[in-house]
Amino acid sequence: MGGIEFLKGHGTQNDFVLLPDAAGRLELTEARIAALCDRHRGLGADGVLRIVRAAALEIASEGEWFMDYRNADGSIAEMCGNGVRVFARYLVDSGLAAEGEFVVATRAGDRPVVVHPDRSVTVGMGPATITGTSVTVVAGRPFSGVAVDVGNPHLVSVLDDTDVADLDLRDQPDFDHDVFPNGVNLEFVNRLGEGALRMRVHERGVGETRACGTGTVAAVAAAFHLAGTDTGASTVDIPGGRVEVTVSRGASTLSGPAEIVARGEIDDAWWAAAGS
Numbered sequence: 349m350g351g352i353e354f355l356k357g358h359g360t361q362n363d364f365v366l367l368p369d370a371a372g373r374l375e376l377t378e379a380r381i382a383a384l385c386d387r388h389r390g391l392g393a394d395g396v397l398r399i400v401r402a403a404a405l406e407i408a409s410e411g412e413w414f415m416d417y418r419n420a421d422g423s424i425a426e427m428c429g430n431g432v433r434v435f436a437r438y439l440v441d442s443g444l445a446a447e448g449e450f451v452v453a454t455r456a457g458d459r460p461v462v463v464h465p466d467r468s469v470t471v472g473m474g475p476a477t478i479t480g481t482s483v484t485v486v487a488g489r490p491f492s493g494v495a496v497d498v499g500n501p502h503l504v505s506v507l508d509d510t511d512v513a514d515l516d517l518r519d520q521p522d523f524d525h526d527v528f529p530n531g532v533n534l535e536f537v538n539r540l541g542e543g544a545l546r547m548r549v550h551e552r553g554v555g556e557t558r559a560c561g562t563g564t565v566a567a568v569a570a571a572f573h574l575a576g577t578d579t580g581a582s583t584v585d586i587p588g589g590r591v592e593v594t595v596s597r598g599a600s601t602l603s604g605p606a607e608i609v610a611r612g613e614i615d616d617a618w619w620a621a622a623g624s
């Protein structure tokens with residue numbers, strides 16, 4: 349059998365198809381990504397992580413490897429916090445990077461990562477910048493939110509009178525397209541106590557997912573902002589597990605698990621047909 353190498357992995361159940369492509373030769377069309385991520389006719393995933401040498405795409409970076417992230421609908425996003433942990437774990441497991449600290453290139457810029465001995469990963473997520481406020485509408489009900497830029501766009505609604513478990517996120521919540529012309533990731537958050545949040549998320553280009561790393565950083569930044577500070581640490585419980593986040597002026601970190609589940613080959617004929 350000769351096919352296209354793939355791996356399957358996840359970070360707190362935000363799951364990805366990994367495509368090792370050091371030389372950057374794979375042709376990733378929107379149709380092909382959407383077919384790969386389809387849970388019935390493809391492998392099934394929230395997104396795709398292509399592993400490509402930064403130099404192969406002429407990307408200026410301190411890092412050797414570029415994370416080419418695509419959402420399940422085939423759209424390109426700037427950054428994926430759970431994805432970068434899984435990406436880093438793949439590099440270490442496969443001997444392409446040494447355990448410890450190294451840099452991963454992303455569309456949002458270089459991200460320093462530390463792969464710990466237990467293979468959990470801490471990522472330097474850069475600034476989480478509060479950019480304003482807006483409103484999202486879920487099943488006809490408006491919720492105000494804090495807009496946060498973590499390299500990609502987020503709108504975080506911190507809810508004091510609604511349990512996030514009770515929200516129906518099956519349909520795309522509405523949002524202000526003038527404020528977010530390129531779409532937005534929508535987070536819904538309950539404060540559980542000091543330094544502890546619970547979150548659900550509806551991701552741009554995917555739908556509801558069981559975790560979103562950039563979303564957890566945005567949630568913590570928004571919760572601290574509403575409490576009148578811009579510095580602190582918090583756990584965030586999402587349906588897929590728990591991550592730890594720190595934010596401080598101009599910098600944030602995300603720590604959590606990263607798992608590689610399987611590896612195999614995609615059938616060449618399926619790949620060719622899926623591209624058109």
Ligand SMILES: N[C@@H](CCC[C@H](N)C(=O)O)C(=O)O
Binds near residue numbers: 419425551560
């Ligand atoms: N799940 C990701 C975020 C992926 C990108 C997002 N859907 C977007 O379009 O911005 C994460 O873990 O951060």
